[in-house]
Amino acid sequence: MGGESTKPTVPSTHAHQLKVAWRNVDRSEKEGILRNMDYLNPSLTPLRILLYGPVGAGKSCFINSVQRALIGRNVINALEGSITSEKSFTASIKTHKMKKRRGGYYPFVFSDIMGLELDGGGIQTEDIIKVLEGHILDGYTFNPRRPISERNQKYNTYPNPSDKVHCLVSILPADAISRMDQCVIEKMKTVRKRASELNIPQVIVLTKVDNACEIVNRDMRKLYYSKRIKQKVEESSNKLGIPWSNIYPVKNYHAEITEDANVDVIILMALRDIVNFANDYVKDLQESNDN
Ligand SMILES: Nc1nc2c(ncn2[C@@H]2O[C@H](COP(=O)(O)OP(=O)(O)OP(=O)(O)O)[C@@H](O)[C@H]2O)c(=O)[nH]1
Numbered sequence: 001m002g003g004e005s006t007k008p009t010v011p012s013t014h015a016h017q018l019k020v021a022w023r024n025v026d027r028s029e030k031e032g033i034l035r036n037m038d039y040l041n042p043s044l045t046p047l048r049i050l051l052y053g054p055v056g057a058g059k060s061c062f063i064n065s066v067q068r069a070l071i072g073r074n075v076i077n078a079l080e081g082s083i084t085s086e087k088s089f090t091a092s093i094k095t096h097k098m099k100k101r102r103g104g105y106y107p108f109v110f111s112d113i114m115g116l117e118l119d120g121g122g123i124q125t126e127d128i129i130k131v132l133e134g135h136i137l138d139g140y141t142f143n144p145r146r147p148i149s150e151r152n153q154k155y156n157t158y159p160n161p162s163d164k165v166h167c168l169v170s171i172l173p174a175d176a177i178s179r180m181d182q183c184v185i186e187k188m189k190t191v192r193k194r195a196s197e198l199n200i201p202q203v204i205v206l207t208k209v210d211n212a213c214e215i216v217n218r219d220m221r222k223l224y225y226s227k228r229i230k231q232k233v234e235e236s237s238n239k240l241g242i243p244w245s246n247i248y249p250v251k252n253y254h255a256e257i258t259e260d261a262n263v264d265v266i267i268l269m270a271l272r273d274i275v276n277f278a279n280d281y282v283k284d285l286q287e288s289n290d291n
């Protein structure tokens with residue numbers, strides 16, 4: 001009956017949990033974020049957010065999850081692929097508007113594109129850069145063998161400020177980040193470099209936290225207490241060179257048909273920052289043009 005004989009034989013989950021969360025989450029923030037989103041009035045519309053990353057990372061799924069968190073019900077917006085596919089399911093560029101709960105649309109859009117694959121497959125970095133610069137129009141189907149030609153009907157020679165990207169989001173899967181191919185990382189870095197030259201704000205959304213950590217899979221409220229997720233954030237920060245404060249681990253809605261306030265608030269906190277960064281960027285651009 002002594003204290004020592006009662007030691008657990010299976011490793012305790014406490015060994016995998018931090019005592020103090022490394023980021024605070026307040027579930028009651030959800031309504032506040034939604035209210036602020038309703039009042040958002042950027043000087044340039046729409047604010048354009050581009051998602052890019054490896055095939056199957058959850059780009060299309062993130063767009064649907066954002067729409068779901070905003071509107072409070074299941075939606076089909078961007079078509080998603082299967083879990084096992086190695087080929088990109090999204091093959092062309094599509095802009096997704098986000099519906100408001102009481103009708104109309106938010107003043108920001110998501111551009112969904114083809115995923116990055118190993119050598120010879122998936123979208124070319126040159127094409128992602130062309131999207132950043134606003135040169136590729138909606139509906140263009142990417143050719144993994146060659147970048148868009150300036151003679152293509154979908155080539156936009158003189159992009160408007162609203163055709164250009166105002167925040168670049170790297171989507172990485174938390175459960176597969178360690179296995180990510182170096183050539184995909186190099187391609188992502190090339191895109192990031194160009195975005196940095198243009199001063200475009202950049203963040204990482206780290207998806208599939210439910211697959212990466214069992215504790216989080218059982219309870220999303222443990223997200224910022226999970227040592228494993230913290231480790232994945234660190235790994236993605238090192239791989240792409242993006243600071244911690246701009247990395248958002250999330251779980252996308254994928255199999256669920258009912259809403260989960262713990263999933264919503266995490267998605268909405270990421271969205272709030274992404275939209276604010278895009279808005280700040282546009283304001284800075286306009287101020288520097290006015291001077
Ligand atoms: N468990 C889990 N599965 C997810 C999550 N996000 C996405 N998925 C699944 O991952 C698969 C791929 O998701 P997509 O959104 O199609 O990925 P994508 O990045 O758009 O892929 P491509 O268009 O092929 O480049 C789908 O089966 C999703 O259901 C997540 O957070 N958790």
Ligand SMILES: [Mg+2]
Binds near residue numbers: 061079090112
């Ligand atoms: Mg997709």
